[in-house]
Amino acid sequence: MQENQKNEWENKEHTLVIEGRNAVLEAFRSGKPIDKVFVLDGCQDGPIRTIIREAKKHDTILNFVGKDRLSQLSETGKHQGVIAYAAAYEYAEIEDMFKKAEEKGEDPFLILLDNIEDPHNLGAIIRTANLAGAHGVIIPKRRAVGLTATVAKTSAGALNYTPVAKVTNLAKTMEELKERGLWFVCADMGGESMYRLNLTGPIGLVIGNEGEGVGRLVKEKCDFVASIPMKGEIDSLNASVAAGVLAYEIVRQRMK
Structure with missing residues (x-):
């Protein structure tokens, strides 16, 4: 460009x-x-x-x-x-997400994004987060897109209902959330099939950058690495699609 x-x-x-x-x-x-x-x-x-x-x-x-x-x-x-x-919209606090989960009587379900740069991807993930019942989305302050007008438009209104928090250090935030009972699963081709993992309970789903995936420091904080079965000739999914597939596997397991 x-x-x-x-x-x-x-x-x-x-x-x-x-x-x-x-x-x-x-x-x-x-x-x-x-x-x-x-x-x-x-x-x-x-x-x-x-x-x-x-x-x-x-x-x-x-x-x-x-x-x-x-x-x-x-x-x-x-x-x-x-x-x-x-920013086009106000950012929320992580505490808002825990309150949302408590009000619904549900285990916290958060989606953490490691340096998503495409505003269309971020908007689509916020939309999926809302539909899948996630209580919030967490993004880093640097090297990532924020809540721009395009993100708001792509979220199709979900930004009005799903809290989005911005943090300085994603790995450190994960450590703090672990102390509050959350465990983390990240998406990576080299992981275990998502169908073999127990994705119930208080959970944080980590989705990586469009090109490089989840960064090393963030990946080290994850308890599980989940892969999505691939049957075609290409070997990767768009970040927002991967987020949707894994989010709905979490939904499926929670419904059981």
Whole structure:
């Protein structure tokens, strides 16, 4: 993808592009979820330093870029050295997911995504999560798509009902969830057939990146590795399809 095309895609992906020092600072102070901030490299005046401090405090991704790059990203031409991308939807807390499970009288069922980059895949997985009765979806803050307009559209409304949380470190989050009784199964071609695994109880289903699968550190935290039987000539499934197949095997086992 050419740079200009990529910039256009990035702008369209985010329903809210915030430009200008006061506007970006006010967005942070109002609690609006900010996914990324682009700052003019070398700019060190007071307002910019304050914005950088706010971004670090909220663990927002910071990109220091040149003047030409900012001009390409700008929609108004009045960016004043800073542009922010805000999430299309509010992120939830993991605690919200446990409350949802408790209200339904069910064992927690969470779907964790290790660096899903395609917004259509993320939207489709959120839609599947809702239909399969999962209590929430957890995504990492970095190297992954956030809750963009395309994700919201692809989820077909599921984003209004299924909580999505964003965490700094997926492997560490899994450790914390294990202390709360969850165990984890990840999808990988080299694993045991999903039909031979016991997928009942409090569970976290881990789906990996479209190209590389589940990362090593995250995989090490999983209790089981499940494979989906393949009968055709190709040997892999789209990430959202794999999530759907495994999620519904969990549903099937829970119904028993």
